[in-house]
Amino acid sequence: MSTTATETTTSYVPAPETLAAVLTRGERPPRPSAWSASVTFGWRAMLKIKHVPEQLFDVTAFPIMMTLLFTYLFGGALAGSTTNYLQYVLPGLMAQSIIMITMYTGVAVNTDIEKGVFDRFRTLPIWRPAPMVGYLLGDMLRYTIASLVMLTVGLILGFRPSGGVVGVVLGIAVLIGYSFAFSWIWTMFGLLLRSEKSVMGVSMMVLFPLTFLSNIFVNPKTMPTWLQYFVNANPVSHLVSAIRSLMAGKPDTGALTLVLVAALVLIAVFGTLTMRLYNRK
Amino acid sequence: MTELAVETSGLVKVFGENRAVDGLDLRVPAGTVYGVLGPNGAGKTTAVRMLATLLRPDGGEARVFGRDVVKDADEVRRRVSLTGQYASVDEDLTGMENLILLARLQGYKKPAARDRGAQLLEAFGLTDAADRQVKNYSGGMRRRIDIAASILNTPDLLFLDEPTTGLDPRSRNQVWDIVRIVVAQGTTVLLTTQYLDEADRLASRIAVIDHGRLIAEGTPGQLKASIGAGSVHVRLRDAAQREQAQRVLSRELNAPVHLEADPVALTARIAEAGDDQAAAERAARALAELAADGITVDDFALGQPSLDEVFLALTDRPATIEENAA
Numbered sequence: 209m210s211t212t213a214t215e216t217t218t219s220y221v222p223a224p225e226t227l228a229a230v231l232t233r234g235e236r237p238p239r240p241s242a243w244s245a246s247v248t249f250g251w252r253a254m255l256k257i258k259h260v261p262e263q264l265f266d267v268t269a270f271p272i273m274m275t276l277l278f279t280y281l282f283g284g285a286l287a288g289s290t291t292n293y294l295q296y297v298l299p300g301l302m303a304q305s306i307i308m309i310t311m312y313t314g315v316a317v318n319t320d321i322e323k324g325v326f327d328r329f330r331t332l333p334i335w336r337p338a339p340m341v342g343y344l345l346g347d348m349l350r351y352t353i354a355s356l357v358m359l360t361v362g363l364i365l366g367f368r369p370s371g372g373v374v375g376v377v378l379g380i381a382v383l384i385g386y387s388f389a390f391s392w393i394w395t396m397f398g399l400l401l402r403s404e405k406s407v408m409g410v411s412m413m414v415l416f417p418l419t420f421l422s423n424i425f426v427n428p429k430t431m432p433t434w435l436q437y438f439v440n441a442n443p444v445s446h447l448v449s450a451i452r453s454l455m456a457g458k459p460d461t462g463a464l465t466l467v468l469v470a471a472l473v474l475i476a477v478f479g480t481l482t483m484r485l486y487n488r489k
Numbered sequence: 490m491t492e493l494a495v496e497t498s499g500l501v502k503v504f505g506e507n508r509a510v511d512g513l514d515l516r517v518p519a520g521t522v523y524g525v526l527g528p529n530g531a532g533k534t535t536a537v538r539m540l541a542t543l544l545r546p547d548g549g550e551a552r553v554f555g556r557d558v559v560k561d562a563d564e565v566r567r568r569v570s571l572t573g574q575y576a577s578v579d580e581d582l583t584g585m586e587n588l589i590l591l592a593r594l595q596g597y598k599k600p601a602a603r604d605r606g607a608q609l610l611e612a613f614g615l616t617d618a619a620d621r622q623v624k625n626y627s628g629g630m631r632r633r634i635d636i637a638a639s640i641l642n643t644p645d646l647l648f649l650d651e652p653t654t655g656l657d658p659r660s661r662n663q664v665w666d667i668v669r670i671v672v673a674q675g676t677t678v679l680l681t682t683q684y685l686d687e688a689d690r691l692a693s694r695i696a697v698i699d700h701g702r703l704i705a706e707g708t709p710g711q712l713k714a715s716i717g718a719g720s721v722h723v724r725l726r727d728a729a730q731r732e733q734a735q736r737v738l739s740r741e742l743n744a745p746v747h748l749e750a751d752p753v754a755l756t757a758r759i760a761e762a763g764d765d766q767a768a769a770e771r772a773a774r775a776l777a778e779l780a781a782d783g784i785t786v787d788d789f790a791l792g793q794p795s796l797d798e799v800f801l802a803l804t805d806r807p808a809t810i811e812e813n814a815a
Contacts, residue, residue: 220614220633222666224673230612231643231674237596248593252579255590259581259622324577328638331541332594333566488545 242335249342267354271305275361291366298362299451300424311411313391317398355380371457379454389471392478399485443470494519494677501548509535511701524692525681532701533681541571570644580624609637629660649680724788728752741775
């Protein structure tokens with residue numbers, strides 16, 4: 209491979225005619241739409257997965273581990289049997305795993321800024337949020353993979369949602385939509401913080417309390433009152449209630465409305481902050 | 490009056506305590522290579538980043554083809570392209586994927602994007618490397634894919650930020666050839682460099698900046714002329730005669746004589762500007778005086794001052810000071 213590299217370097221002589229031919233000043237294609245530019249950045253995220261498939265480890269092995277761990281470790285003690293517990297915990301575990309992996313968006317943004325390619329994107333006359341939306345579109349694919357992996361493991365272990373296929377699909381759709389909104393927190397931190405490590409650090413500090421102090425693992429009624437206040441106010445609890453209700457075939461409109469409002473607020477606040485940082489960087 | 494590609498007045502950018510760009514006035518005529526020369530940390534990159542709409546100025550004004558870089562940023566972005574100091578392509582992607590990505594972002598449809606990518610790879614001698622990840626490219630190839638990406642839509646103004654830093658001589662020559670061709674096709678090139686010979690060879694005008702300020706501006710010839718007609722370089726046979734030679738030269742040339750690191754070499758700058766004829770005559774007289782004093786001269790040369798000497802004269806320190814320190 210390196211031999212080829214050397215040959216290409218040494219034999220290349222810039223030819224005026226060939227170069228002049230590519231330096232045309234013909235009519236430029238029209239500026240791409242916001243959607244088309246975002247999808248193109250999403251395509252870039254897919255190419256990165258193609259070239260570095262190891263990065264799918266966190267959306268495959270990690271969720272499998274979580275499912276097995278919590279089902280078998282706590283199932284017997286908390287719900288009498290692992291299969292009973294699985295019916296309760298799996299929708300929540302899905303939410304936890306996906307919310308956890310949203311932080312890699314921040315890491316990806318941060319790593320990109322360190323490199324010159326970000327400058328290139330910022331000097332292109334395109335819809336400004338497109339690179340950010342592109343990251344998130346690529347990440348939605350990752351969230352989908354993680355959800356399907358967990359669903360498969362769950363089904364094998366005995367997860368039998370009464371909402372059927374429709375309920376499960378709707379549940380996963382709500383989860384992925386919410387994660388899209390939630391990821392804007394990390395695009396902001398990715399632009400704000402100096403290093404990849406600090407992005408990871410902040411993400412952990414936010415994500416651990418947010419996912420564990422929720423209704424994912426146990427019914428909040430078993431908790432001390434002061435903790436119940438936090439757990440019941442935690443947006444992750446509402447998300448989990450909404451997904452559970454959809455998968456159980458009894459949609460909880462109250463929780464669904466709260467999830468929708470939370471998602472819109474997240475995009476409005478963190479999307480705006482992200483774009484301010486992106487433009488000022 | 491020729492059109493101006495870039496016009497700045499009192500441009501300022503402050504990072505904390507550091508006034509990286511401190512009241513910079515530039516006028517870059519369209520259709521030329523314009524060199525911005527200065528040592529590391531002089532503010533070259535910061536200035537370019539403001540002109541390319543990547544940084545917001547803290548003061549002053551900057552216009553690119555008459556458009557304000559802040560108020561009219563999108564219009565400026567349509568006309569400029571930047572090849573940064575570090576590879577401005579995605580190293581995880583292949584050369585072809587990078588070009589398709591950028592072509593798509595500039596409105597090419599899928600097949601057209603691929604055609605344009607293939608055409609550019611061909612023109613830059615990268616067809617064989619089309620399907621390899623850019624991180625496996627050599628330094629010269631990386632620069633070429635970078636420049637190819639910058640001219641995907643032929644820009645009216647191309648910023649090249651230290652395009653040859655870290656390249657081997659062959660790759661550097663390739664980049665120089667590319668720059669000449671790009672300019673011949675009507676694109677203005679604004680090139681920053683810390684290599685004086687690079688600015689000398691490529692640029693039709695040069696701005697010398699230091700500490701974020703313009704300290705000299707003109708054609709390479711004007712800059713050289715501004716500090717004196719030229720330099721006299723002398724090599725003696727016997728190092729023991731050097732001090733004596735220094736006295737003679739200093740008297741005859743009426744200029745300070747610099748002792749080189751080489752124990753037999755001396756250099757003197759001829760003080761007055763402009764008159765090359767007088768300078769040559771005085772140099773000849775000095776040579777005769779050396780011979781009359783019994784000093785054996787092995788080599789005697791009268792040359793135009795190099796831009797290194799220009800830089801030294803303008804800033805009172807060598808242009809390559811950072812490199813020596815490193």
